[in-house]
Amino acid sequence: MSRPVQKQTVAVDAGDGALLHATVEGSPTAPVTLVLAHGWTLAQAAWEDVAAELAPELAAGELRLVRYDQRGHGRSTWGTTEPVSIDLLGEDLRHVLDRCAPTGPVVLGGHSMGGMTIMCLAAAHPGEIGSRVRGVALVDTSAGDLRRAPRTRAQRLQQRLEPGVLAFALARATFVERLRAVSPPSSRTHQKVVRGLLYGADATDAMVLAGAEIMHASSVRSFATFYPALGEHDKRDGLAALTRVPVEVLVGEEDKLTPVSHSRQLAQALPDAVLHVEPRCGHMLPQERPELVAAALRRLVAGARVGV
């Protein structure tokens, strides 16, 4: 057998009762730790393809990889803090760093809500950026303003009804779960909706199914609780710390949830950041173009090794 790769499953204590399910892979003596944060209603499994791309570096002992489930997602539990916010996820990420990467340089990668998580960490703990955190990849994400001012009457109505609909969904979660079960990820309608919303022209059916399965496993509660939190996320004035480290911004040209304009805004606020807009892709770059995301992460890791 070739040299085995170390792996550990860790429950990170987030301080308020939440236990975060983290998977740590690679040699403890690797020079850099890469920590990946996933998006809304996803789980660490969403990074699977990227992790597969990085397997040689893991095996060679050049990299440690930490993937974790955000609170209320995947196999992580909920804590007592109410209401939840993306800032809270930033604190969670700090707990993950303290537990899983206590020493040595770190590169962070965040997809969608995971990217926002990193921005929150940077805003609340600017001291981490540049010292421990030596590089950041922001994939299909946004610094804020996801809830635009409504332009049409329909949009106005929608925004007025939203809180009620979400409250209903939460209160009747079991009922909503049963409704969801009527159209499982294996059904064509389900896949069509998911594809239309999240994926670009090049996505294969297998990709869509894999993503749909991960999202289907998320709970009504994580959908309904984090939806308003995403709307409130605004770190457009809190990005300063991120100018201190190399940043790669990646986005699918056909992204409908966090459209290209959001990534352009990030690139503007972070003048040294590298912006990559990938054609024929949607909101799921870690799945749609894992090699592209892995390449960006690899560049950041190489930079972190050399030092800033």
Place this chain on the structure above:
Amino acid sequence: MTSTLPSPTSTQLSPGREAAVAIIGSGFAGLGLAIRLRQQGTTDFVVLERGHDVGGTWRDNTYPGAACDVQSNLYSFSFAPNPEWPRTYSGQPEIQAYLRATAERFGVYPHCVFGADVTGARWDDAARRWRVQTSAGEVSARVLVSAAGALADPAYPDIPGLDSFAGTVMHSARWDAGHDLTGEQVAVIGTGASAIQIVPAIQPQVVGLAVYQRTPPWVIPRGDRPVKPAARRVYRRLPGVQKAVRGALYAGRELLVVGMAKQRRLLKPVGRMAKAHLDRQVRDPQLRRALTPDYTIGCKRILISNDWYPAVSAPNVELVTTGIAEVRPHSIVSRDGVERPTDTIVLATGFAVTDLPIAHRISGRDGRTLAQVWDDGMVTNRGCTVAGFPNLFLLVGPNVGVGHTSMVYMIESQLAYVLDALRTMADEDLAVLETTPQAQEAYRQLIAERSRGTVWLAGGCGSWYLDRHGHNTTLWPDFTFRFRRLTRQLDRENYVGTPAHAEVAA
């Protein structure tokens, strides 16, 4: 059941000790026979117990979470009902307390020799007696009853490097309560009946837990609840009510046999219930897939648990399905080349069932051991007697096992058979009673015929129910009341008796 019991005394066998009956083991089977002998007024018997108390499997399996998968009202002696069971399904401490109290109540302790590990038992044809060697001395007995059981000796897996492991290795049946798992990285090997009880019990306490699974079990909900004081009062005053509950539980469980042994398609609803249980408790699609069995429910033992699935889905647990390549001093390496740091290994790998260790120690008329005679598979008459092994009775021997209901029911069926054999020997003044090869062959055919088409053979799984030839040598493959009918009386026509006054053949 928590009355203060005298601590069991350990006796040494006095030189030249003789007994009419020697019983190996004091679990449910050995204890049950001892009680029935006492009830008949027989006192000339000895119970040889390698441990230091009665209880057998229930004395030895003290791992965290150990409990019975059958309701206590059914999993207890019919002649010693216990109205005080605190829960519908009891844990190991309650069952062990019940066994001790029952042994005490029926005066079995004075017959027990503790620390008497049987190292060899040989039929002395000239004396027409069994010569039994134990670690506590020798005893000569007219009749030998092996109640050593099937879930007695741990089965250890053959994993490269296990000996080189620097941390602690514990078998579930030899749990070291003094070893604190708090803060450790623990590996549990196996996902059978023991593992699914251990994992939920230790998961909150350990830092990380890797569960190594070969084949996932089917798991159904456990309807465990406390028995209300009012119900206990009723049981105390109206024993008939408890008896009726016992009967209903028995009948309900026996229905499973229709699906397992007669019409496999009737298992489909049970399979659907188990799948719904899994889907309800495990959301992670990868984990759910890994936990979904690919064989018909019932092929391996159906397990019952409400906390197994939540425990394997807990944030600090990983289910490993790739198989183990080797154990290193501080880690386990799986076949996909992943190394997991490990402080303690828990072997939840079950028992040596199809190759019973006691069979290697009992030798019959021609000097060969039971194990040698059984090399091509275990054959018996009614799971109890073997040609060439006169005056030997096996309790919980081949094809007496059940996975769907109470073993105690099967044991009591066997007790009736053994007692009738002893009665026959007394009535006819027989010194020797021995079954015939023809009877064994007929019984082997009966078992093979009844096993054909059952879920254990045709369900698409390998299990500890089958021996290395793929034959069912452990389970009773039919309704258990049919076994009871078959063992109600000694089938005298299948036995050759030698009167006590007959000349010893040269």
